[in-house]
Amino acid sequence: MQSYLETAVAALAAAAVALFLVGVIHRLTRRFGRRSLLMTELTDHAHRPFQVAVTVLAVQFAIRLSTGYAVGESWRRLLLHLLVLCVIASAAWLVAALLIVVEDTALARFRVDVPNNRHARRVRTQVVMLRRLTVAVIVILTVGVMLMTFPSVRGIGAGVLTSAGVVGVVAALAAQSLLGNVFAGLQLAFSDAVRLDDVVVVEGEWGRIEELTLSYVVVQIWDDRRLILPTSYFTSTPFQNWTRTEAAVLGTAEFDVDWAVPVQTMREELRRLVEGTELWDGRVCVLQVTDATGGTVRVRALVSAADAGSLWDLRCLVREHLVAWIRDNRPTAMPRMRTELGDASSNLPWQWVQPRRPTRRPGATEAPDDARVFGGSDDGDARSEAFVGPDETPTPTPTPTPSPATPTR
Numbered sequence: 001m002q003s004y005l006e007t008a009v010a011a012l013a014a015a016a017v018a019l020f021l022v023g024v025i026h027r028l029t030r031r032f033g034r035r036s037l038l039m040t041e042l043t044d045h046a047h048r049p050f051q052v053a054v055t056v057l058a059v060q061f062a063i064r065l066s067t068g069y070a071v072g073e074s075w076r077r078l079l080l081h082l083l084v085l086c087v088i089a090s091a092a093w094l095v096a097a098l099l100i101v102v103e104d105t106a107l108a109r110f111r112v113d114v115p116n117n118r119h120a121r122r123v124r125t126q127v128v129m130l131r132r133l134t135v136a137v138i139v140i141l142t143v144g145v146m147l148m149t150f151p152s153v154r155g156i157g158a159g160v161l162t163s164a165g166v167v168g169v170v171a172a173l174a175a176q177s178l179l180g181n182v183f184a185g186l187q188l189a190f191s192d193a194v195r196l197d198d199v200v201v202v203e204g205e206w207g208r209i210e211e212l213t214l215s216y217v218v219v220q221i222w223d224d225r226r227l228i229l230p231t232s233y234f235t236s237t238p239f240q241n242w243t244r245t246e247a248a249v250l251g252t253a254e255f256d257v258d259w260a261v262p263v264q265t266m267r268e269e270l271r272r273l274v275e276g277t278e279l280w281d282g283r284v285c286v287l288q289v290t291d292a293t294g295g296t297v298r299v300r301a302l303v304s305a306a307d308a309g310s311l312w313d314l315r316c317l318v319r320e321h322l323v324a325w326i327r328d329n330r331p332t333a334m335p336r337m338r339t340e341l342g343d344a345s346s347n348l349p350w351q352w353v354q355p356r357r358p359t360r361r362p363g364a365t366e367a368p369d370d371a372r373v374f375g376g377s378d379d380g381d382a383r384s385e386a387f388v389g390p391d392e393t394p395t396p397t398p399t400p401t402p403s404p405a406t407p408t409r
Contacts, residue, residue: 007066014062018055022047022052037108041101043364049097053090060087085146092142092389099134103127125212127188128196132214185214185233194234194241198390199249199308201240202229206308222312242308250284251319253301257326261297266322267370270301273321279314283379286370296335302373345360 012219030043070076079321107127110120156212176387188194189212198209202219205227217234219227242249267287285305291298301318305311326333374384 003067003069005061005119011059011068014058015055019051022051022054025049032351038105039103040096041104045104045380046094049090049093053087053094056083056086056090059083067299069284081149081196084149088146089144092138096135096138099138100131103131111121121197122192124197126189128212129185129214133186159207182214182231185212186204187235188212188217188231193244194239198244199242202233202237203227205401222403248281248283248304248306248312249305249308250302251315253303253315253322254290255299255301255319255326256335257299258297258335259292259295259297260330261299261326262330263287264300264331265330266299266325270318270322271324271370273318274314277314277317279305279310279317281310284373286373288371288373295337304379308372 027046029039032039034040054220060080063083064080064372067076067079079115107124110123114381118281147286192215194200194209194212196209196212200207200209200219205219205221207221207227209217213231217227217229217231219284221227270287274285284302288300288302289297290300301322303311303314303318305314338370372380374380
């Protein structure tokens with residue numbers, strides 16, 4: 001009975017010493033690491049797992065050293081085995097906490113609440129995916145190490161390794177979809193095809209990447225619905241990514257109007273509108289006639305904004321303003337149907353009128369900047385080079401040398 005009491009006292013004393021030492025280390029770390037983000041994260045997130053791991057390890061050593069009188073007893077083997085399992089679990093918890101602290105410290109260097117946050121969102125996506133993967137790997141390894149402490153499991157280990165090939169093939173066939181999504185998630189994280197907070201168009205819906213995991217992707221649609229898609233969708237199906245290179249985007253507003261529309265006046269009205277709103281980022285403001293069929297002409301207004309949300313509001317504003325402008329100031333430009341009536345011989349009045357030649361007006365033949373998408377400004381020239389390619393210097397054609405004249409007699 002005295003031996004059992006000494007063992008209990010030794011275990012309690014070891015736990016008390018471990019807790020005291022961990023508390024001292026925690027206080028020193030908090031005091032001298034106030035200016036270090038890494039030390040602050042360690043004291044906040046790794047304190048509890050470190051405390052548990054050190055305490056369990058101290059108790060395990062104390063019981064092992066103080067139970068020499070019970071060597072070979074079943075209760076000693078069972079108690080020590082249980083403590084070993086606790087040490088393995090607490091050590092795994094500590095390792096996972098340390099990795100999370102390192103990842104959080106790395107993420108703190110990259111802010112996503114700034115306008116130009118493409119690189120930060122890329123790093124954040126990769127770190128989040130690595131965190132999920134490392135935690136899963138740590139859990140699997142911990143369970144495997146804990147199982148290997150059982151003699152019966154070690155005994156069948158050789159048989160398991162022998163049949164690992166067959167089991168692997170069966171598991172791959174059974175979990176083909178799951179493994180495909182996992183590898184697709186890793187591919188998305190490191191290929192930079194899509195990142196957290198990217199604005200995308202999938203399944204005809206416009207939204208933002210809200211969550212990216214190894215198996216599924218959550219897209220927050222503009223009306224606050226959530227679209228849940230497997231990660232393999234983004235590696236096998238085409239989708240639009242509006243913010244892959246930058247947040248600034250272009251958008252259009254199209255109008256079918258009559259041939260009598262004053263295009264230049266409408267272009268000037270568009271310029272006046274966008275210059276008076278904060279939704280426009282000042283890059284692109286172009287109005288062009290893109291089609292002329294079916295008795296109407298199609299006028300397209302191309303504008304730019306700093307982000308997708310501002311672009312949506314700007315496009316709606318352009319439509320509302322130009323529709324009201326045409327209705328109030330240029331009613332003749334509203335779409336209409338024309339009908340001509342002829343006599344019994346199908347003669348029309350305009351056939352008897354001598355056509356008048358248009359008078360040529362001298363002036364510049366160069367189109368204004370507001371009428372060109374590819375050119376006219378630095379942004380337009382850059383867009384032209386991106387879609388057409390840089391101009392090639394033409395090879396000069398050699399000028400033929402005239403032959404000497406034949407003398408006349």
